[in-house]
Amino acid sequence: MSSHWFRNGDVYTVDAANPWARSVVVLDERIAYVGDDEGAREHLRPDTVEVDLDGRFLMPGFVDGHDHLIGGGIGKLGVSLDGLVGKDAVIEQIRRYALDNPDLPVIRGHSWTPFQFGNGQRPHRTWLDPVTDVRPALMNSYDFHDGWANTAAFIAAGIDASTPDPNPPASFWPRDPDGFPSGCCCDGEAWMPIAAALGMFSLEAVKEAMQMTLFPAPSWGITTYFDASTVVRGALNDRVFQHLVDLDSAGELPVRIVASHALRDPEIPVEQSIERLRQLNNDFRSPNVSITTLKLFADGVGPQHTAAMLEPYADEPDNFGPFVFDTDAMSRHVLAANAAGFDVHIHACGDAGVRGGLDANEAAQRTLGRTGARNTICHLEFCNPADIPRFAELGVTANGTPIWGSDYRGEFLDAYPTLVGTERLERDFLPYGSVLRSGATLTFGGDCPGTEIHEIAPLKQIESAVTRQRPGRPDDRIASPHERMSLADAIRCYTVNGAYALRLEDEAGSITVGKQADLQVLATNPFRVASHEIHTIAVDATMLGGRFTHQR
Numbered sequence: 001m002s003s004h005w006f007r008n009g010d011v012y013t014v015d016a017a018n019p020w021a022r023s024v025v026v027l028d029e030r031i032a033y034v035g036d037d038e039g040a041r042e043h044l045r046p047d048t049v050e051v052d053l054d055g056r057f058l059m060p061g062f063v064d065g066h067d068h069l070i071g072g073g074i075g076k077l078g079v080s081l082d083g084l085v086g087k088d089a090v091i092e093q094i095r096r097y098a099l100d101n102p103d104l105p106v107i108r109g110h111s112w113t114p115f116q117f118g119n120g121q122r123p124h125r126t127w128l129d130p131v132t133d134v135r136p137a138l139m140n141s142y143d144f145h146d147g148w149a150n151t152a153a154f155i156a157a158g159i160d161a162s163t164p165d166p167n168p169p170a171s172f173w174p175r176d177p178d179g180f181p182s183g184c185c186c187d188g189e190a191w192m193p194i195a196a197a198l199g200m201f202s203l204e205a206v207k208e209a210m211q212m213t214l215f216p217a218p219s220w221g222i223t224t225y226f227d228a229s230t231v232v233r234g235a236l237n238d239r240v241f242q243h244l245v246d247l248d249s250a251g252e253l254p255v256r257i258v259a260s261h262a263l264r265d266p267e268i269p270v271e272q273s274i275e276r277l278r279q280l281n282n283d284f285r286s287p288n289v290s291i292t293t294l295k296l297f298a299d300g301v302g303p304q305h306t307a308a309m310l311e312p313y314a315d316e317p318d319n320f321g322p323f324v325f326d327t328d329a330m331s332r333h334v335l336a337a338n339a340a341g342f343d344v345h346i347h348a349c350g351d352a353g354v355r356g357g358l359d360a361n362e363a364a365q366r367t368l369g370r371t372g373a374r375n376t377i378c379h380l381e382f383c384n385p386a387d388i389p390r391f392a393e394l395g396v397t398a399n400g401t402p403i404w405g406s407d408y409r410g411e412f413l414d415a416y417p418t419l420v421g422t423e424r425l426e427r428d429f430l431p432y433g434s435v436l437r438s439g440a441t442l443t444f445g446g447d448c449p450g451t452e453i454h455e456i457a458p459l460k461q462i463e464s465a466v467t468r469q470r471p472g473r474p475d476d477r478i479a480s481p482h483e484r485m486s487l488a489d490a491i492r493c494y495t496v497n498g499a500y501a502l503r504l505e506d507e508a509g510s511i512t513v514g515k516q517a518d519l520q521v522l523a524t525n526p527f528r529v530a531s532h533e534i535h536t537i538a539v540d541a542t543m544l545g546g547r548f549t550h551q552r
């Protein structure tokens with residue numbers, strides 16, 4: 001093993017008892033000393049390597065509380081449609097990509113939004129057919145919730161007018177008058193069979209995805225992350241977990257991973273799901289890999305009107321949006337998982353979805369009492385103010401992706417008022433500042449592929465939490481200015497709070513004697529730059545449990 005002495009720096013420990021220091025000594029995988037340079041000397045070993053920080057900033061590694069760094073990159077393979085304005089620009093981009101890649105048997109793409117085509121119009125398969133010809137094509141939406149396929153892709157997957165919708169109204173194919181799917185695949189159950197039929201899910205695809213998202217994670221300062229679903233399923237899912245355990249045994253796993261068993265089908269008996277989680281937890285385990293959590297979906301996402309809402313959508317006055325797991329189903333799963341010693345992580349975008357998730361936790365606690373479970377509700381695209389105090393009361397962690405709480409992609413602040421009106425938007429939209437100030441545990445995560453790969457970088461997310469604008473865009477409109485927070489608070493969300501939510505508070509999240517040496521060196525002290533420059537700060541080095549995982 002090795003030993004390092006980081007000296008002569010601005011050490012920000014995120015340990016409330018001892019927030020600032022100059023020196024840190026690491027012996028093997030743990031922190032042995034935090035204090036001034038002089039006091040460090042008695043902790044050094046003959047083999048200790050001295051690292052002169054030269055005034056740079058040392059802080060704990062980031063804990064990303066919700067991401068998909070294993071398989072999520074699959075949603076970013078192929079042609080990017082990010083940032084294009086209008087249907088013509090999107091189609092032209094795909095046409096060019098298809099032309100430039102004549103040998104690809106399948107045309108893949110990603111990062112379209114329903115806002116891109118004007119009036120929230122859903123894309124049609126016949127827009128793709130002329131530019132992709134006989135080759136099947138599948139384009140994932142920016143958040144990986146939806147797909148857009150051409151006619152050849154539907155045919156390849158054996159889906160036609162007679163195929164029933166996979167899980168309506170949450171997951172379905174909008175239809176042409178003759179009943180054939182028109183092209184959009186609303187939510188995962190609708191596009192995953194197409195992706196599977198086109199051979200897009202394979203261990204090779206996952207490995208390619210990991211090169212884009214998991215292996216660069218230390219270069220963004222990440223040392224631990226919660227995997228909110230590998231994206232792949234069944235036997236392949238097991239092979240992926242085995243691959244992670246093998247990487248860890250070889251000392252090549254770049255980050256510590258706490259993973260989940262993701263459920264999308266509320267019809268599966270709860271006992272069966274808990275048994276499957278128990279199996280995963282038991283079969284795939286190594287020092288830096290554990291599978292401890294049941295992931296549930298309360299609903300879908302706002303832009304597609306699939307988030308479950310307390311009041312109807314402003315532009316569809318009869319539509320409240322569907323639940324995937326309704327409150328009863330969530331209650332059964334939270335109860336069973338917590339009783340078995342596992343945690344639950346609930347996707348909830350609509351304010352009714354969030355309330356259902358909180359109700360499910362309350363119901364489980366009525367039966368079990370406080371079990372010490374670390375349950376989380378993530379996203380909170382909309383949250384009613386009446387529900388905000390309930391997170392702290394129930395001890396439920398809230399998780400968010402701060403960059404969405406901005407005029408994301410230059411589209412959100414035009415599109416969202418159409419969905420819910422300006423009043424509800426101002427009051428309910430990603431209320432991370434309010435949740436934090438309510439005393440709840442708030443954690444942050446990049447949630448790629450719901451964001452672009454470069455946006456996984458926590459310093460970008462932290463900047464948006466502070467400004468409620470896109471990184472480096474001081475002229476952007478501010479999304480609900482009252483939801484901004486201080487830099488210190490945003491850092492807490494990405495460190496100690498994240499560690500707590502993963503039951504790692506004794507091991508990670510702060511620079512504290514006895515904890516794992518999960519550290520990062522930033523080129524500049526973020527407290528000394530303008531808030532719009534936080535994202536420009538370079539991560540010079542990252543250490544996971546005493547081993548360098550990144551050095552610039």
Ligand SMILES: [Zn+2]
Binds near residue numbers: 066067068228447450
């Ligand atoms: Zn996610």
